[in-house]
Amino acid sequence: MKKVVSEISGTVFSLPWLIAKDHGLFEAEGIEMEFVRARPSGVVPHTENPEEVNPVLGHVAFEEVRVSIYRA
């Protein structure tokens, strides 16, 4: 089995991935899939300037090479 770690952010965006894991579809393809939840933003400073917001957002795990795939 090939181990893959994927980030999961909004559930609505990852719904097929959750279904695939729970129904053994990754395993059938020889993939051991592990999910890591994206870091929740929580309360953030409010701004009208996009340049004041880090575009990486919650995808920190990918930036830190702790996951190898994510969706956005």
Place this chain on the structure above:
Amino acid sequence: MVRPDSPHSYPGTLGNRPIAVQFHAGSHYVALRLLEGYLPKEKLKLVHYGSPQQRFEAMWHGAVDACLVMEPWIALGEKLGCKVLCEGHYLGAENASDDMDEATFAAINRAVGQAVDMLNADKRRYLHYLIDDPRHAAALAQYGGLTPDDFHLPRLRYVKATPYTDEIVEDTYHWMVRWGLISGAACATNLVDNRLPDVAVAPAGD
């Protein structure tokens, strides 16, 4: 989306009114794409509020006039009587690291593609993932919670992974440059590795 008692009934009256989004995410870009059809750029007042829950609650409690949210927050808002002023879809992207080999990427996409078929065959069966998500189930419960009957199923739109076309990349690039979301000096071909192995989009077993 606006509150049930909001004076706004279409996007054209939202000029200079605060609208909650998450900058650099889908809610930000969809807001621009939808509202630029109704309002001049200088009247768009988007405010970064972070997560969908933060955006929804900013709208619900009156800190902003409107918010951009996705499911299950749309279903919750509609259940509470909120008004959807406009609605749009956008393409998601699977972003893989440089070291993911093609065979693994193809295997993942075959599995996800099968799940897409299962989901589209019976969306209602899988709504529990949205309703029971531990990250927001408690928050949904505070507003009365959701049941499968609260969802508009055609809104949940899932397709199998396919490569972005050059036309989509080009159009999106120019749109981002026009809105100042990317430098005009950037080159799309340097930013987007649009490869998707043929086997990734082939049906399993082929």
